[in-house]
Amino acid sequence: MLSERMEKALNDQVNAELYSAYLYLSMSSYFDSIDLQGCALWMKAQTQEEMVHAMKIYDYVLERGGRMVLKAIEAPKSSWDSPLAVFEDAYEHEKYVTSLINNLVNLAIEEKDHATQIFLQWFVSEQVEEEASASAVVQKLKLAGEGGGLFMVDRELGQRQLPVPMPAAG
Numbered sequence: 001m002l003s004e005r006m007e008k009a010l011n012d013q014v015n016a017e018l019y020s021a022y023l024y025l026s027m028s029s030y031f032d033s034i035d036l037q038g039c040a041l042w043m044k045a046q047t048q049e050e051m052v053h054a055m056k057i058y059d060y061v062l063e064r065g066g067r068m069v070l071k072a073i074e075a076p077k078s079s080w081d082s083p084l085a086v087f088e089d090a091y092e093h094e095k096y097v098t099s100l101i102n103n104l105v106n107l108a109i110e111e112k113d114h115a116t117q118i119f120l121q122w123f124v125s126e127q128v129e130e131e132a133s134a135s136a137v138v139q140k141l142k143l144a145g146e147g148g149g150l151f152m153v154d155r156e157l158g159q160r161q162l163p164v165p166m167p168a169a170g
C-alpha cells in the first residue's frame with residue numbers, strides 16, 4: 001500500500017511524463033513545419049518513450065492498490081527560434097525531469113517505501129540516458145551550424161527507431 005504522499009507524488013509524475021510527451025510532440029510538429037523530417041521523427045520517438053514512462057508509473061500505482069486521478073496537461077510551447085533552441089530546451093527539460101525523479105526517490109526514502117525506491121531505480125538510470133542523448137544532439141547541432149551540416153544531422157536523427165512503429169498513412 002502506498003502512503004498518501006507517495007501516491008500523490010506518483011500521480012504528479014504521471015502528469016509530468018505526459019506533459020513531456022506533449023512537449024516532444026509539439027517539438028516534432030515544429031520540426032515538420034520547417035521540413036526537418038529526421039528531427040521530427042527523433043522527437044516522435046521521444047514522445048513514445050515518454051508515454052511508456054507515464055504508463056510504467058500508472059501501472060505501478062495501480063499494482064500497489066493506489067488510485068490514478070488524471071489532471072489537465074499543460075499546453076507546451078509551440079515555436080522556437082532555431083533547431084538548436086529546440087534541443088537546448090529538450091536538454092533543460094530532461095534535467096528538470098531528473099530533479100523530479102530525485103525528489104521522488106527522496107520521498108520514497110522518507111516514507112520508508114522500499115518497493116517504490118526499487119521501482120524508481122529504473123527511472124534514475126533512464127534519466128542518465130535521457131540527458132545524455134539530448135545533450136549529444138545539442139553538441140552536434142552546435143558543430144553543424146546552418147546549411148549542409150544541419151541536413152546531415154537531420155538525416156542522422158532520422159535513423160532513430162520508433163519504439164512503437166507508426167501505421168502507414170493513407
Ligand code: FEO
Nearest residue numbers: 017050053097130
Ligand atoms: Fe520521462 Fe524524458 O523523461
